[in-house]
Amino acid sequence: LALACSPKEATPPKVEHSLTVLELDSLWIYDSKDYRRVSVRLSPALPIEDIYCVVIDDSGHYQNTFWLSDNGGGRYLNDDRVFTDTLTTGDAFAGDGIYSRRINAGFVDRPGRWQFYFVANVDALTYSTTRAYFVVRTNSAPQFGNLVHPDTLPSGSFGRRFAVTVTDSDGAADIVAVQLVRRTTETLVDEAVYPMHPAGSEWEWSSRPEVAVRLMTGSYLLQMRAQDRFQRQSNGWSVSDPFEVFLENSPPRIASIEGSDTVWVAESDTVFFSYRLVLTDDQTAADLDTLRLVISDPNRVVARFAYFDDGTGLDTTAGDGIFVAGFSVDRGSRTNVIFTFDWTPHDKALQRGETVRTTLVILRREGGAAPLGRGSWNNPFTG
């Protein structure tokens, strides 16, 4: 009796192992190529290499197998299943007893209710297992309901409401983005994209003057589009019927000009002076392009310049609608002649605003001595 008992007393106490599913979506979209992480914890942690998972359908038939690894996120090279991520297992820390694998929904050949059956080989004789159920289903694309939009966005209009109801039979939370898109009429290529915001059962967007930047006044084709989580994986969209909106863009105007109409120049001087112009546009300064200047004497055009609101030279700040034009004159400049300055603003649709005229007379401080010059418009520091 004593001999029969002794081997049993030498067996170490049995350690209970458990497998717990940490990460597993309950819902998978059939045919989705989006990788998701599946993780299980083996506790207590053991220095075993892998845990495998068997996928079984609702009739108990085997479908697939994949391996999970505690390798800290490196590649997993021991299987070549098309649905497993070949670049990383997705495991966060090596050796912590948590085994992970990134897989996509390609592990099943049809939608349905499935089961993951995880198995850890704790030692040659003991297995630890756990199972989890989940559903693989097809996706329903978002649907458009009532669509609200203005027929015209008048010049500079602000806060005109665009709204649409979007539903998804997979639940409202499945919708990840709704956008208003302006398209070119011929090709339906995106020209401009405006994210819409959820507001109750609708998604909405309010107009801003900048919408018509760079556009000639006219009819434009707009469309709303929505994307759910499944579509995001392939950058697919559900689109509404296109609709036309008349967008107005008026030319810019010159609000003010600061600068002298008379410049005094002494015989040995070079005199620098400048003009500061404030321009406004119904699409804000974002639509301002060039400010063009034509300088004439009573007989002919003597110079042409173009200025940009680009923050270079005398212009200290780009995009603020303020333009600065700088000049120099010296003893060679023509005196006692009325020069006209014709300032014309242009917007980014190359629409020309109204020309504003200023005049300039150059007077010599010491009279009589200097010869009449040819008249030169040096422009050493353009705005």
Ligand SMILES: [Ca+2]
């Ligand atoms: Ca959906």
Ligand SMILES: [Ca+2]
């Ligand atoms: Ca404009």
Ligand SMILES: [Ca+2]
């Ligand atoms: Ca500026």
